[in-house]
Amino acid sequence: MYHEVTDDPMASGFQRPGAFAYKHSTAAFTEHLAHMAGAPVEPGLVVDVDFERPVRSLLLTFDDGGQSALTAADLLAQHGWKGHFFIVTSLTGSRGFLDPAAIRTLHSAGHLVGSHSHTHPNIFRALSPARMAEEWRTSCDLIAQILGEPCVTASVPGGDISDTVLESASSAGLRYLFTSEPWLAPRRIGDCWVLGRYSVKASTRAQRVAELVRFRGWTRALVRRRLKVLATSAVPPLYRLYVRLRTREGARPA
Numbered sequence: 001m002y003h004e005v006t007d008d009p010m011a012s013g014f015q016r017p018g019a020f021a022y023k024h025s026t027a028a029f030t031e032h033l034a035h036m037a038g039a040p041v042e043p044g045l046v047v048d049v050d051f052e053r054p055v056r057s058l059l060l061t062f063d064d065g066g067q068s069a070l071t072a073a074d075l076l077a078q079h080g081w082k083g084h085f086f087i088v089t090s091l092t093g094s095r096g097f098l099d100p101a102a103i104r105t106l107h108s109a110g111h112l113v114g115s116h117s118h119t120h121p122n123i124f125r126a127l128s129p130a131r132m133a134e135e136w137r138t139s140c141d142l143i144a145q146i147l148g149e150p151c152v153t154a155s156v157p158g159g160d161i162s163d164t165v166l167e168s169a170s171s172a173g174l175r176y177l178f179t180s181e182p183w184l185a186p187r188r189i190g191d192c193w194v195l196g197r198y199s200v201k202a203s204t205r206a207q208r209v210a211e212l213v214r215f216r217g218w219t220r221a222l223v224r225r226r227l228k229v230l231a232t233s234a235v236p237p238l239y240r241l242y243v244r245l246r247t248r249e250g251a252r253p254a
Contacts (some may be wrong), residue, residue, distance in 0.1 A: 001027070001061050001062075001063060001155075001178070001180065001195040001198065001199045001200060002022070002024065002060065002061065002062050002063075002072065002200055003019070003022035003023065003024075003062065003063050003064055003066070003097055004019075004022060004023040004064070004068045005023075005024050005026060005029045005062075005068050005071050005072040005075065006023060006024075006025075006026070006066075006067075006068035006071060008028055008112050008254065010017055010070035011068075011096060012067040012096050012097075012127070012247065013065075013067075013096055013097070014062050014064060014066070014096075015068030015096070016247050016248055017245070017246050017247075017248065018243075018246035018247055019062075019064075020112065020202075020217040020245065021201050021202055021203070022199070022200075022201055022202065023068075023225065024200075024202050025202075026071060026075065028071065028160070028202065028206070029075060030075060031206045032206055032209045033076070033078075033079060033081075033215065034061075034206075035206055035207075035209050036058070036079075036209070036213050037079060037211035038210075039058060039214055040056065040214060040215075041056055041057060041058045041199065042058065042077075042079075043058045043059065043060045043076070044057060044058065044059065044080060044081075044082065044111050045059070045081065046059055046083070046084065046176045046193075046195070047153075047154070047176075048133070048154060049153070049187075051155070051186050051193050056150050056215060057105055058213055059084060060076070060081070060083045060084065061083065061084040061085075061086065061155060061197060062084065062086065063085055063086050063119075063157075063243070064086070064087075064088055064097075064116060065085065065086065065087035065088050065089075065091065065097050065098050065116060066096055066097055066098070067086050067096055067097060067098060067102070068104070069085050069098055069102075070098075070102060070105065070108060071109050072085075073085070073105075073111055075107055075143070076111075077109065082109075082110050082111050082112070083111050083112075084104050084111070084112045084113075084114060084155075084178070085103075085111055085114070086113075086114045086115060086116035086142060086154065086155040086178075087103060087113060087114070087115065087116055087139070088116045088118070088119070088120045088157070088168070089115065089117075089118050089139040089142040090118050090119045090120075090140075090145060090199030091120075092142070092146075097182055099245035101147050103143070103147070104146060104147065107134065107147050112153060113143060113147060113149060113151070114143070114151055114152070114153035114154050114155065115129060115139035115140050115143060115151055115153070115154035115155075116154065116157055116160065116178075117135040117136065117139055117154070117156075117157045118134075118135050118138040118139040118142070118167065119135065119234075120157040120158070121135065121157060121158065121160055122140055122157075122158050122243045122244070122247045123127050123160050123162040123239075123240065123243055124156055124157055124158050124160055124161075124165055125158075125161060125162040125164065125165050127221050128179065128189035129164055129168055129196050130244065131168075132164065132168035133168055133171060133172055133187075135156060135174050136168060136169060137176065139151070139154070140174070140248070141173065142149075150173075150195055151174075152173075152174060152175040152176060153174065153175065153176040153177070153178070154169060154174050154176075154177055154178070155177070155178040155179075155197075156169075156177065156178070156179050156180065157182060157201075158243070159179070159199070159213065160232075161179050161180075161181065162178050162219055165191060165195055166189045166192070167190070168204055169192050169194075170189045170190035170191060170192035171190070175191060175193065176190050176192065176193050176195060177189075177192055177193070177194050177195065178195050178196075179194060179196055179197065180197060180199055180225075181196045181222070181225060182197065182198045182199075182218050182221040182225055183195070183196025183218075183222065184196065184218050186212045192215045193250035197216050198218070201249065201253040212236075225232045
């Protein structure tokens with residue numbers, strides 16, 4: 001899971017403290033792609049994977065819908081690879097984010113465009129089931145209007161999941177939902193496949209990426225993720241305060 005690929009972090013995507021940790025320079029991302037070129041499998045699209053049989057797949061995703069998605073797509077094109085770009089539809093056309101024409105450009109280049117919710121709630125699992133459904137359906141409807149075809153895939157904003165979050169995606173008609181949990185094995189909720197991801201930060205070493213695309217180190221990553229989730233669940237008020245501070249738009253990173 002990536003977010004922004006840009007040499008000007010202030011020009012693309014969210015401008016909040018928590019977002020800057022996920023903004024990669026073009027040089028760093030290019031180095032990551034070089035390591036992926038030697039992986040056992042090439043990056044592909046989730047719609048081409050047969051999850052009914054054992055298979056190893058490498059899927060690259062980009063959250064938020066910042067303008068730098070076009071840069072990431074151009075760098076992928078140099079290898080002939082396709083990616084998944086997840087859009088916060090309420091921000092479409094606003095400063096630093098893709099407009100409908102750019103979204104269609106990604107789609108016409110063969111990339112898969114999906115939902116990252118409509119408004120990007122910071123703690124998605126805290127929403128009511130009705131609000132979750134509204135977020136998915138509103139976003140998917142807008143993407144379908146832009147592209148002229150159904151939106152079948154999404155990623156969970158903020159990374160916080162629960163059984164209700166997963167069920168809401170299935171109920172909304174999504175066929176594939178990407179989480180921030182570093183699972184290797186897909187899970188099925190109704191008609192929706194739920195997939196894990198490793199969140200690649202700007203501080204992530206290229207050698208770490210080389211290990212991950214060879215399917216090494218995922219168990220260690222899952223243990224760390226589980227400990228983090230346990231800690232945030234133990235003291236909900238402190239976690240809400242932490243999220244609020246990290247998602248203040250316009251605040252510079254510490």
